[in-house]
Amino acid sequence: MTRLRVAVLGSTGSIGLSTLDVLARHPDRFEVFALTAHSNVARLREQCLAHRPQFAVVVDAAAAGKLSADLLSAGSSTRVLVGEGALSEVAAHEQVDAVMAAIVGAAGLRSSLAAAQAGKRIMLANKEALVMSGPLFMNAVREGGATLLPVDSEHNAVFQCMSGPGATQAGVTRADVRRVLLTASGGPFLRTPASALRAVTPEQACAHPRWVMGRKISVDSATLMNKGLEQIEACLLFALPPAQVEVVVHPQSIVHSLVEYIDGSMLAQLGNPDMRTPIAHALGWPERIASGVESLDILRAARLDFEAPDAARFPCLGLARAAAEAGGTAPAVLNAANEVAVEAFLQRRLSFLEIPEVIERVLARHTTQPADSLDDVLSADDWARHEAHAALTAAAGVCA
Ligand code: NAD
Numbered sequence: 001m002t003r004l005r006v007a008v009l010g011s012t013g014s015i016g017l018s019t020l021d022v023l024a025r026h027p028d029r030f031e032v033f034a035l036t037a038h039s040n041v042a043r044l045r046e047q048c049l050a051h052r053p054q055f056a057v058v059v060d061a062a063a064a065g066k067l068s069a070d071l072l073s074a075g076s077s078t079r080v081l082v083g084e085g086a087l088s089e090v091a092a093h094e095q096v097d098a099v100m101a102a103i104v105g106a107a108g109l110r111s112s113l114a115a116a117q118a119g120k121r122i123m124l125a126n127k128e129a130l131v132m133s134g135p136l137f138m139n140a141v142r143e144g145g146a147t148l149l150p151v152d153s154e155h156n157a158v159f160q161c162m163s164g165p166g167a168t169q170a171g172v173t174r175a176d177v178r179r180v181l182l183t184a185s186g187g188p189f190l191r192t193p194a195s196a197l198r199a200v201t202p203e204q205a206c207a208h209p210r211w212v213m214g215r216k217i218s219v220d221s222a223t224l225m226n227k228g229l230e231q232i233e234a235c236l237l238f239a240l241p242p243a244q245v246e247v248v249v250h251p252q253s254i255v256h257s258l259v260e261y262i263d264g265s266m267l268a269q270l271g272n273p274d275m276r277t278p279i280a281h282a283l284g285w286p287e288r289i290a291s292g293v294e295s296l297d298i299l300r301a302a303r304l305d306f307e308a309p310d311a312a313r314f315p316c317l318g319l320a321r322a323a324a325e326a327g328g329t330a331p332a333v334l335n336a337a338n339e340v341a342v343e344a345f346l347q348r349r350l351s352f353l354e355i356p357e358v359i360e361r362v363l364a365r366h367t368t369q370p371a372d373s374l375d376d377v378l379s380a381d382d383w384a385r386h387e388a389h390a391a392l393t394a395a396a397g398v399c400a
């Protein structure tokens with residue numbers, strides 16, 4: 001069997017590590033072609049020695065020099081490439097079959113798009129790239145002849161529940177689907193009263209009850225913006241209007257999402273909350289491969305609870321829904337303002353409750369434009385970051 005050559009973009013992150021764990025279980029099926037990191041040279045060096053990729057990409061030039069010297073002295077033949085452009089280069093490389101898009105945030109847009117345009121199998125974890133560029137991204141997938149496989153656990157669950165004759169490709173409209181229900185754990189502040197939310201810290205926000213993830217998505221899970229981004233992501237992947245994608249809080253995180261059909265059937269995908277399941281699904285698709293994930297002990301789980309999300313305590317959900325409905329540049333603006341606000345929160349320059357305030361302020365000042373080209377998307381992103389920084393200053397003024 002010829003091995004699938006895989007580029008793992010963002011290999012040093014949480015999804016990157018889980019991906020390498022699954023890949024290492026199947027040396028007969030997969031070959032690691034490229035690994036990439038922003039600046040964590042120590043971890044990337046270890047990964048290169050263990051997986052022996054042809055290329056390693058580091059965005060930071062100083063870090064790249066150090067990695068190159070370290071690998072050379074360890075006798076490694078991995079070539080080190082530098083800079084953002086090299087991410088797209090490896091993503092679109094003619095020898096690459098599959099790309100795990102696991103860079104966090106807008107930084108992953110160009111490389112994910114490059115993989116789409118080059119017709120690769122794209123395993124998409126980097127939801128921000130899709131949210132920002134929406135129809136542009138889906139067009140690139142279609143025109144490039146790429147295969148887009150969702151790795152986000154909810155979307156992977158929906159994809160699994162939609163797989164059937166004639167619907168094995170994401171992006172195909174299903175007239176027989178009544179609605180999709182995306183499950184949300186509710187995050188660490190599910191039961192925190194509104195009055196206590198103002199004082200929560202980045203450490204508390206990042207202590208997710210069910211999943212261990214990077215810091216940005218952990219904060220997004222705490223504000224429920226993650227679910228808002230996922231709603232936009234679902235509309236794009238499954239060609240559904242926002243009204244057909246609902247969010248339901250499910251604190252146990254065992255049901256990863258549900259699809260309801262017009263005949264009243266509701267299908268769900270269940271499993272332990274471990275990203276290696278959706279990653280293995282995307283890597284092996286259309287076959288199933290072992291992921292290393294423990295069997296779900298359904299007797300121990302015993303009960304599955306569902307409840308409506310609290311839109312008043314978590315306004316990010318409503319902001320994302322509004323951006324989904326507005327379309328065009330609105331999702332890119334929402335995403336950029338959120339990235340700036342989350343970073344400021346992590347640096348203790350903004351309180352938790354000010355995150356949605358900053359996003360709302362930026363969205364209120366935005367006039368939605370068409371997002372037909374990469375330039376449209378990038379200039380909306382740029383504008384929103386600038387506006388969000390101004391809103392941060394205003395928020396700091398209010399606090400002082
Ligand atoms: P993380 O912070 O753990 O890792 C991010 C990776 O991106 C790292 O390898 C880092 O080096 C790289 N990176 C960061 N900034 C970069 C830049 N400017 N240029 C190039 N590379 C850069 O994040 P994560 O939790 O692994 O999440 C990655 C993506 O997957 C996010 O979009 C997230 O929303 C999505 N996702 C994550 C999970 C999860 O369980 N962690 C679940 C679903 C979706």
Ligand code: MG
Nearest residue numbers: 152153154230
């Ligand atoms: Mg998710």
